[in-house]
Amino acid sequence: MNLVELFLIFIIYAFLGWVVEMSYNNFTQKTFVNRGFLIGPYCPIYGVGGLIATIFLTKYKESIFVTFGMSMILFAVLEYFTSYIMEKLFKARWWDYSEMKYNINGRICLETLIPFGLLGCVVIYITNPLIFSVFSLANVDILRIISSIIFIIFIIDFSISLKIINSFKNTAVRFLKKDNTEEITKKVKEVLISKSIWTKRLMESFPKVKAVISNVNIDFIKTKLELKKTKKELKLAKKELKKERKANKKLRR
Numbered sequence: 001m002n003l004v005e006l007f008l009i010f011i012i013y014a015f016l017g018w019v020v021e022m023s024y025n026n027f028t029q030k031t032f033v034n035r036g037f038l039i040g041p042y043c044p045i046y047g048v049g050g051l052i053a054t055i056f057l058t059k060y061k062e063s064i065f066v067t068f069g070m071s072m073i074l075f076a077v078l079e080y081f082t083s084y085i086m087e088k089l090f091k092a093r094w095w096d097y098s099e100m101k102y103n104i105n106g107r108i109c110l111e112t113l114i115p116f117g118l119l120g121c122v123v124i125y126i127t128n129p130l131i132f133s134v135f136s137l138a139n140v141d142i143l144r145i146i147s148s149i150i151f152i153i154f155i156i157d158f159s160i161s162l163k164i165i166n167s168f169k170n171t172a173v174r175f176l177k178k179d180n181t182e183e184i185t186k187k188v189k190e191v192l193i194s195k196s197i198w199t200k201r202l203m204e205s206f207p208k209v210k211a212v213i214s215n216v217n218i219d220f221i222k223t224k225l226e227l228k229k230t231k232k233e234l235k236l237a238k239k240e241l242k243k244e245r246k247a248n249k250k251l252r253r
Contacts, residue, residue, distance in 0.1 A: 001054075004147045005135055009054055010047035011150055012131060013123070017046020038161045040153070045082050049075055053123040061124050071120020072113045079116075083107040090165055 001009075018041045038044065052074050060066045084107065087093055098106035135143070 004140075004143050006051060007147050007151060008135075008143065009131065010044075010051050011042065011147075011154070012047075013050025013127075014042035014044055014047030016127070017043040017049070020046070037165055038157050039164075040157045042154075045078065048082075049078055049119070050123055052078060053120050054128060057120055057124050058128070064121060064125070067121055067124050068117040071123075072117040075116035075120065076108050076113060079112070080104065080107045 021043055053071065056074060057067055057070055060070055083093070083095065093106070096106045097103040097109035097112075100109040100111055102110035
């Protein structure tokens with residue numbers, strides 16, 4: 001496998017994951033919600049999962065039981081660390097299994113392990129053979145062009161979506177005087193739902209999102225925001241200084 005094929009595998013499974021999430025949401029809630037962190041029709045965690053399965057599970061395909069077991073372990077680890085990293089980056093818990101039995105820190109639970117195992121088997125025995133058969137028939141140059149176009153679109157989407165996701169943390173800072181995270185979460189949701197269609201979509205995609213802002217990191221967040229403000233002020237001051245220097249040079253002439 002080359003980089004082009006690996007990227008296309010990521011995108012294919014990210015899209016298929018989005019379809020699964022959409023289908024499940026439509027079935028359980030009878031409503032259309034664009035699931036996922038990104039604006040486009042893809043869920044990156046499924047793309048990463050598809051890549052992990054392809055790279056690490058292909059060598060176990062001779063035994064469906066080993067593939068099933070390894071899938072449960074690998075995808076559980078992926079979900080746990082994705083939850084942990086997202087929480088640290090954006091000060092929010094995007095999904096929580098705390099109310100379910102046999103969960104680990106609310107990040108993963110026993111109920112999701114069997115679906116993880118089944119998904120791994122689907123990847124190894126059904127979708128991957130189809131994907132690689134298409135790759136073998138497709139023109140290499142065409143695959144490169146397609147992957148390049150998708151990559152550019154994905155990077156633009158990721159950059160915009162990152163700012164939208166980061167708005168949750170920045171908005172939460174405005175309500176730090178509230179007594180608990182439930183109040184902060186409620187106020188943040190109210191603000192973001194009314195702010196724009198993109199922040200509203202994010203809140204609808206993750207209705208159970210919770211703010212995770214402790215007293216330890218409050219000062220850090222405030223300091224970081226103040227530094228950003230100071231940098232902007234310095235940039236403006238430099239621009240004004242340049243204008244003054246140009247004006248003085250003209251007067252001297």
